Amino acid sequence: xxxxxxTGLIVGAAALGLLLTGCxxxxxxxxxxxxxxQGFNLTPEQNRQAAEPVAAATxxxxxxxxxxxxxxxxxxxxxxxxxxxxxxxxxxxGDEADIAVALAQSLGLEADLVPVSWADWPLGLESGxxxxxxxxxxxxxxxxxxxxFATYREDKLGFYVQADSKIKEIRAPKxxxxxxxxxxxxxxxEKILLSWDAQNKKAGLKPVSFQYYDEDALASVALTSGxxxxxxxxxxxxxxKANTDGKTRLVGLVPGGxxxxxxxxxxxxxxxxxxxxxxxxxxxxxxxxxxxxxLDKWALGEEAIPTSELNPPGLKD
Numbered sequence: 288x289x290x291x292x293x294t295g296l297i298v299g300a301a302a303l304g305l306l307l308t309g310c311x312x313x314x315x316x317x318x319x320x321x322x323x324x325q326g327f328n329l330t331p332e333q334n335r336q337a338a339e340p341v342a343a344a345t346x347x348x349x350x351x352x353x354x355x356x357x358x359x360x361x362x363x364x365x366x367x368x369x370x371x372x373x374x375x376x377x378x379x380x381g382d383e384a385d386i387a388v389a390l391a392q393s394l395g396l397e398a399d400l401v402p403v404s405w406a407d408w409p410l411g412l413e414s415g416x417x418x419x420x421x422x423x424x425x426x427x428x429x430x431x432x433x434x435x436f437a438t439y440r441e442d443k444l445g446f447y448v449q450a451d452s453k454i455k456e457i458r459a460p461k462x463x464x465x466x467x468x469x470x471x472x473x474x475x476x477e478k479i480l481l482s483w484d485a486q487n488k489k490a491g492l493k494p495v496s497f498q499y500y501d502e503d504a505l506a507s508v509a510l511t512s513g514x515x516x517x518x519x520x521x522x523x524x525x526x527x528k529a530n531t532d533g534k535t536r537l538v539g540l541v542p543g544g545x546x547x548x549x550x551x552x553x554x555x556x557x558x559x560x561x562x563x564x565x566x567x568x569x570x571x572x573x574x575x576x577x578x579x580x581x582l583d584k585w586a587l588g589e590e591a592i593p594t595s596e597l598n599p600p601g602l603k604d
Contacts (some may be wrong), residue, residue, distance in 0.1 A: 327368065327531065331378035335385060336580065338392035341571030347502035349560040352418055358398055359417040363405035368527040368585035369423050372402075376433030382523070382585040386439055387421045389577055390553065393568035409433075412554065417563060420554040423523075425543065426601040427580040435562035436552035436598050439569050440582070441590045444476050445522030447535045449511060455580070457517065457539035460486045465493030466516040468507040472499045476519050479545045510535060523587060529587040540589060544602045550592075552599075562597060569595035 328334070352358065362383050364370045370381040379400050388419065391398035403415050408420045412434070426436045444467075446457040457463060461484035470477045477497075484495040498515050500506040503524075509515040511534045518525065522540060529535045543549035553569070555561040572578040582588050 295531075301572070324488045327527075329371075329380065331373040331380070333373075333380055333385070335388055336577060337570060338389040338577055339575065340391040340395040341568050344393055344564050344567035344571060347560065347567065348394050348396070348564045351394070352394075352561060352564075354433050357417060358387075358394060358396040359401060360387040360391070360398055361401050361403045361408045361411055361417040361420045361422060362387060363408065363422045364402050365405075366524060368587065369523055374447060374588055382440075382581060382587055383421050383423065385430045385581045385584065386572075386578075388420075389572050389581060390421070390439075390565060390568050393571045394564055408554075412556060415556075418555065418559075419565065423551055424554045426550045426552050426599055427604055428601040429604045430554070431598060431601050433557055434554050435557050435559065436550070436554055436557055436601075437565035437569055438550040438552040438596045438599060439578075440551040440587070441592055442549035442551050443522040443590050444479070444519060444541045444543055444545075445520050445525040445537050445589075446517050446539040446541075447510070447525045447529060448517045448538050449513065449593060450534055452516070452536075452538075454517065454538055460484075461490075461492060463487070463495050463517075465495070467496040467498055467514070469498045469500060469509055469518045469520075471520060474520075475543060476521075476541075480519055522589060523585075526586040526589070537589075547600075547602065549602055550559045550596065550599050551590075565594045566597045 316544070362370045362379055362588045364372050364379050368381050370379055370383040372378065375382045379402050384400060387400055388398040403411060405422060408422060408424070411417055412420055425442050425483060426438065463480065463483055465485045468480065470480055480497070488494055498509060500509065506518060507528065510518050518537070525535070526537065529537060553562070553565040555565065579588070579591060582591050
C-alpha cells in the first residue's frame, strides 16, 4: 500500500486531489452503483418532488433562456453524492442534479442536464453550450471577474473517524495534535491542516502524522482499518460514505476557505441576468422546504444555507 508521511520516506505519487483552493472539482470519488444500505436511491427513477414556479424568479428570467423552455445545466458526474451516474450508467443523479431540476422548475423551465468533465465547464459556459453550471463550483475572486454566482450550498470540509473511535470532536488545531490523518496532497484541506500543525508545534504540541494515498479507496481502508485516526476532506463525500456503510462518523466541520467561509454557487455568464433569476429561484426552493428535502436526501443538511446570495465575497486564489 502506497503511503507517505511528512516524517517518513515518500513512496508512490500524491493522491486524492479534491477541493483545491479556489477550485472544487468533485470528480475523484468512485461512482456508486447500487442502492446504499442507508437508503440512497441510485436508480434512474428519482421520484423527485416537482418545484412550483417562483413568481419573483420567472419574471426576470432572460428572454434568451426562456426561448426554448429549457435551462441547460452542466454537471460533472463522478462524486457521490453530488453528481454520479445512476445504475443505468447514463442518467445523472445526485444533489447537484436534484438542485438543477428544482431550480429549472422554479424558473418555469425544464432542466436539460449535460454531463461534462469538470475541467471543461468554463469553456462550455463561455461558448454558450450551456446556460448554467451546477457542479460544486466555489465562488472565488478570480471567477467573479468572468462569471456571476447565486449560492446554494456552503463549502465545508469534514473530519471523519471510525464509528467506534474514542475521538469525539475535532474543531480546533489542538484537536489534531498527534493524530494520524489522511488528507489529499495539494488540496485546500492539506493547506489548512498544515497551518493547524504549525500552530500546534509552536505551542509545543505533538505534530500531525500526515498520510497521503494514491487512491481514495486506500485512504478509506486506512481509516476503517485503524491505520489512520481520522480523514480530512470534502464533507460531501465523507457524509456519503458514513451514511452508506456506517463505518465512519463526522466529528468536525471546517469552512472550505478557513478561516473564511466559502460558497458553492450556480455559475452563469457575467451580466446575463440569469444569476439574479437563479438567486430568486433558490430562495423560493428554500422557502418552500424543497431545498432542505433535497440536501437531507443526500445527507448534506450540514451544508445548507439560510438564503441565496448574489456574488458573495469569493476566496482569494
